Amino acid sequence: MSYALSTQLDEELLQDVINLSVGLFAPLDGFMGPEDFRSVVDRCLLADGQVFSLPITLPVDRAVYDAVRTGDRVGLTYQGREVAELTAGGTFQMTDDDLEQVFRTRSLSHPGVKKEKERSPFRLGGQVRLLDQSLLENALTPAHTKAIFQEKGWKTVVGFQTRNPIHCAHEHLQRVGLEICDGLFINPITGWKKPGDFTQEAVMAGYHRMIEEFYPKDRVYLAGLRTQMRYAGPREAVFHAIIRRNLGCTHFIIGRDHAGVKGFYGPYDAHALAREFREKHDLGIQLLLLREPYYCNKCGMVVSDSSCAHYETDRVEISGTIIRACLNDGTIPDRRLMRPEIFEAIRACKQIFIAEGETEK
Numbered sequence: 001m002s003y004a005l006s007t008q009l010d011e012e013l014l015q016d017v018i019n020l021s022v023g024l025f026a027p028l029d030g031f032m033g034p035e036d037f038r039s040v041v042d043r044c045l046l047a048d049g050q051v052f053s054l055p056i057t058l059p060v061d062r063a064v065y066d067a068v069r070t071g072d073r074v075g076l077t078y079q080g081r082e083v084a085e086l087t088a089g090g091t092f093q094m095t096d097d098d099l100e101q102v103f104r105t106r107s108l109s110h111p112g113v114k115k116e117k118e119r120s121p122f123r124l125g126g127q128v129r130l131l132d133q134s135l136l137e138n139a140l141t142p143a144h145t146k147a148i149f150q151e152k153g154w155k156t157v158v159g160f161q162t163r164n165p166i167h168c169a170h171e172h173l174q175r176v177g178l179e180i181c182d183g184l185f186i187n188p189i190t191g192w193k194k195p196g197d198f199t200q201e202a203v204m205a206g207y208h209r210m211i212e213e214f215y216p217k218d219r220v221y222l223a224g225l226r227t228q229m230r231y232a233g234p235r236e237a238v239f240h241a242i243i244r245r246n247l248g249c250t251h252f253i254i255g256r257d258h259a260g261v262k263g264f265y266g267p268y269d270a271h272a273l274a275r276e277f278r279e280k281h282d283l284g285i286q287l288l289l290l291r292e293p294y295y296c297n298k299c300g301m302v303v304s305d306s307s308c309a310h311y312e313t314d315r316v317e318i319s320g321t322i323i324r325a326c327l328n329d330g331t332i333p334d335r336r337l338m339r340p341e342i343f344e345a346i347r348a349c350k351q352i353f354i355a356e357g358e359t360e361k
Helices: 011-022 034-043 062-067 096-103 111-117 142-152 168-180 200-213 234-246 269-280 320-329 340-347
Strands: 005-008 073-078 081-093 122-130 157-162 183-188 220-222 251-254 286-289 294-296 301-303
Touching (some): 011 081, 034 122, 073 122, 142 220, 168 183, 168 251, 168 286, 200 340, 234 269, 269 286
Parallel strands (some): 183 220
Antiparallel strands (some): 081 122
């Protein structure tokens, strides 16, 4: 089909189209128009009052922005072929003020701000219809995950978001979730991440080893989530909860500095925003706001400051940053930080980190 107006999608926008089409971003069924965009930026609510914390928008060039009219059908193309159609619902511009509201900074050292600034500020909203159904072949869909959970007999499912391989702090959080719920859904981000982050290969290798050797296989399900990291901290924590609700989870873990980067957010800012929405709105999912796990030399185990009195005196920090440093230095991390089996699985990968200028596909 030929369209008078069309716009080119990159890898991340194509994935947004797929996720909108399968209901991963429900209640959205298309890219946000000006009313929803303004409401989400200002209030973390859609114009109709439903909670939605991050803008999902379509950048277009100035020519399309000037020419399009409400109701126009616009072709969405990827690598030279038409893959979807958008029914235009309104246009707007994303400003530096908007970016600051979403990311709490205008700094280009923030990867989310930098990525948005590299895109056109001209945005087009409207309902999306997927034309190329072959794009759904490997898509993660709510229909699929809900069927899996039902087949397993899980009435309660806790979702776990990560962009890193599993270390002992994440293991602690996941085991807490398994004590509460029938099943654990480990759902790592496998879309765009910033240079220096772990590759999809490394993340999945660590988790496959963990499930093979340590977790009860009938109580854990692992599948990647194909969407970009936005590094929007508190807003992204709520966004991640909404996605897992749509996928069929009844509970979702929000930990320390969820979706944060480089100290742009306070360690428990995501908890504060989550509590605010939990008190005022029915999110359709229970939020488990868990404190930072660490190894306590005096207690002799992984704990948090909710159950241990030695945070200031006997704490051994556990973090992805420390594990990265070990891999870069060629040193084996202390087993209090990461299981040796997991470290070896990661180290055996062809590529462990995303290099500068590379994008995960």
